[in-house]
Amino acid sequence: MKTIEEYIESLFLGVPINQKTIQLKEDLLASSEDRYDDLKAQGKSENEAIGAVISEFGNIDELLEEMNLKQGYEEEMALNWMKLRLKKQQPF
Numbered sequence: 001m002k003t004i005e006e007y008i009e010s011l012f013l014g015v016p017i018n019q020k021t022i023q024l025k026e027d028l029l030a031s032s033e034d035r036y037d038d039l040k041a042q043g044k045s046e047n048e049a050i051g052a053v054i055s056e057f058g059n060i061d062e063l064l065e066e067m068n069l070k071q072g073y074e075e076e077m078a079l080n081w082m083k084l085r086l087k088k089q090q091p092f
Contacts, residue, residue, distance in 0.1 A: 003050050004032050011060045028057075 008028050015021050032053050039049035 001033065001036060001050075004036065004053055005029065007054050007057075008032065011057070015060070 008025060011028075012021060012025055035053050035056065036049050039052055040046070044052065
């Protein structure tokens with residue numbers, strides 16, 4: 001399960017933290033745990049169950065769009081890019 005938790009965390013890197021994203025992350029983790037348990041009950045190995053759960057995830061952009069969070073995500077990514085450029089003092 002730790003692998004699935006880490007995967008979900010990696011999906012949210014760079015995504016603004018707010019109530020909606022926290023709830024989305026918690027919902028994804030809960031449904032992933034349920035799916036993992038179902039697969040294990042069907043006789044799948046731990047690795048097979050983890051692989052299946054991870055492969056069933058959609059694209060993070062699709063999830064954010066469904067939750068009306070994509071605009072905030074894109075704005076945050078643009079802001080991070082600008083901050084990085086300013087740190088390096090490179091022209092846009």
